[in-house]
Amino acid sequence: MSRAAHLLWRPPPKIFEDTLALQLSGCESEAVLKAQIDQLEAEVARNTNPDFARALLRWIEAPVVTRSRYLEDEVDQAIRRGVSQYVILGAGLDSFAYRRLELAKALHIFEVDHPATQAWKRARLRAADIELPANLSLVPVDFEKESLIDNLRSSRYRADVPGLFSWLGVTMYLSTDAIFGTLRAIAALAPGTEIIFEYIVPKDLVDEETQKMLAVVLIAAQARGEPQRTFFEPAKLAEQRLR
Numbered sequence: 044m045s046r047a048a049h050l051l052w053r054p055p056p057k058i059f060e061d062t063l064a065l066q067l068s069g070c071e072s073e074a075v076l077k078a079q080i081d082q083l084e085a086e087v088a089r090n091t092n093p094d095f096a097r098a099l100l101r102w103i104e105a106p107v108v109t110r111s112r113y114l115e116d117e118v119d120q121a122i123r124r125g126v127s128q129y130v131i132l133g134a135g136l137d138s139f140a141y142r143r144l145e146l147a148k149a150l151h152i153f154e155v156d157h158p159a160t161q162a163w164k165r166a167r168l169r170a171a172d173i174e175l176p177a178n179l180s181l182v183p184v185d186f187e188k189e190s191l192i193d194n195l196r197s198s199r200y201r202a203d204v205p206g207l208f209s210w211l212g213v214t215m216y217l218s219t220d221a222i223f224g225t226l227r228a229i230a231a232l233a234p235g236t237e238i239i240f241e242y243i244v245p246k247d248l249v250d251e252e253t254q255k256m257l258a259v260v261l262i263a264a265q266a267r268g269e270p271q272r273t274f275f276e277p278a279k280l281a282e283q284r285l286r
């Protein structure tokens with residue numbers, strides 16, 4: 044919904060243009076999308092105030108579109124370096140494979156996600172009449188319980204050649220053991236393999252206004268049964284060893 048709102052309503056130049064976001068959001072039209080966002084805004088405003096609610100939704104939208112733009116720019120650079128495998132960890136409703144059909148001959152895409160989430164996405168794709176491209180493999184994995192690499196190999200991922208991994212909007216919901224287990228597995232793959240991943244910093248590292256925004260997001264995540272469990276300090280994370 045954030046990606047669709049950015050494309051439809053924000054002034055140019057757009058940070059990120061996701062032309063399939065509205066369809067994947069489950070909203071039948073721009074009017075339905077606006078009604079959904081207005082409802083979210085009203086729910087937040089009931090516990091805060093209208094100005095804060097509007098600011099919060101824009102605050103949520105900004106990293107969603109920025110991270111997507113950054114990641115896809117990196118994918119384009121990787122392809123120019125000869126990388127032919129792109130793994131999207133926790134793919135959710137990511138639309139890359141369905142928008143960038145011109146990359147079919149250059150890139151094998153692997154969408155990795157929890158089986159229940161993949162089933163939900165398949166239903167969204169069918170409802171939007173969006174077909175699975177031939178260069179896409181769907182790989183079901185429970186990061187807390189299963190081997191990422193074993194499941195990738197069974198889906199034709201080649202561990203002997205470099206790949207690019209993305210991991211957006213996921214690590215905050217996982218245990219530290221699961222996160223570093225995944226990072227260790229990727230670090231053991233072919234030289235030249237890279238990962239770009241997103242994480243949340245502890246609240247004492249951000250300003251007071253951002254702390255207020257984060258508090259609302261954390262409460263909402265807890266309420267929907269997806270508590271944010273893991274936070275990293277950038278300096279300490281950089282010092283971590285995967286051993």
